[in-house]
Amino acid sequence: MGEMDREKRRYRRFHLTDVRGNLLLSLDARIRDISLSGMALESSSRLDPHRNYSFRLGSAEAPVRVTGTVVWCYLQGTRRLDSGEVVPVYQAGVRFQDVLSEGARDLQRFLAENAIITVETRLFGRFSVREGQTVRLDSAAEFQTLAISGQGMRVRTATPVESDATCDVEMELNGDSLRLACQVERVSPAPEPYTGAYDLSLSFVDLEPAQHAEIEAWVARHLARSEERDA
Structure with missing residues (x-):
């Protein structure tokens, strides 16, 4: 048995299908051009239209x-x-929301500081930005748990996520909140009848041994409460 297999065997695995949470995803992209109404981006990850x-x-x-x-x-x-x-x-086009809000004034300031002004941009309102300008994208994807242990978890989500991506997982059980940093180890299409969904295998990262035990205790409390309700 390899070292990784022995490590995984150290932690109990719980089949837990009644818990939902959010994958908190972030990625970086390069701005190709931008205006007050939207922007064009370039990224190594696909964005969902x-x-x-x-x-x-x-x-x-x-x-x-x-x-x-x-x-x-x-x-x-x-x-x-x-x-x-x-x-x-990948190249993507984005339409901004709430362009008349406080954020629009901040966007105007960003354009004033970073946009490259040409005759064409004065006419058409889309600006290139100085070399190296990037944007960070944040999004949340809802998931349902399939299994969880002190080492990681399996979840099902309707949002495609790339293998090797990093994300945070946020869950709540009976008033107990849990937020953990994860890495996506494997992505596979969900079986019938969940066509269009994805099953993700996630491993927890940067956890101390005591935190692994805390996760198991967190799940055990939930299971005990569920058994009490069903009794």
């Missing part, structure tokens, strides 16, 4: 936060990283 995202532009010290809906997204090609790895390149 018709889905809403929260966007953070600018510096971490003074971020500009806007929400928007992905209108279109397609695979443009591939790109080779410095490490030699080949990754996909």
Whole structure:
């Protein structure tokens, strides 16, 4: 038995199908052009058309936060990283929401500080930005648990998530909240009759041994309460 198998056997696995939560996902993208009504992005991850995202532009010290809906997204090609790895390149179009809100004034400030002004942009209102400007996308995807242990969990969600992605998991059981950092180990289509959904295998990251035990205790409390209700 390998070291990884022995590590997994250390933790009890609970089949838990009555708990729901959210996958909190973040990814970085490059801004191709932007206006007060929307922007075009380039990313190594596919964005879901018709889905809403929260966007953070600018510096971490003074971020500009806007929400928007992905209108279109397609695979443009591939790109080779410095490490030699080949990754996909997606391009996407986003329409901003609440363009008359406080966030719009922050967006105007961002454009004033970062936009490259040309005759064409004065006419058409879409601006290129200075090289290296990126945007962070935040979104939440609801899931249903399938199984959980002190090592990780399996969940089912309608949102496609890429293998090796990192995310936070947020759950609540009988008033007890739990938020954990995870890595997506495996993604597979859900079986019938859940066509269109995805089953994800997640491993918990950066947990101390005491935290693994805390997760098991958290689940055990939920199961005990469920048994009391059913008695």
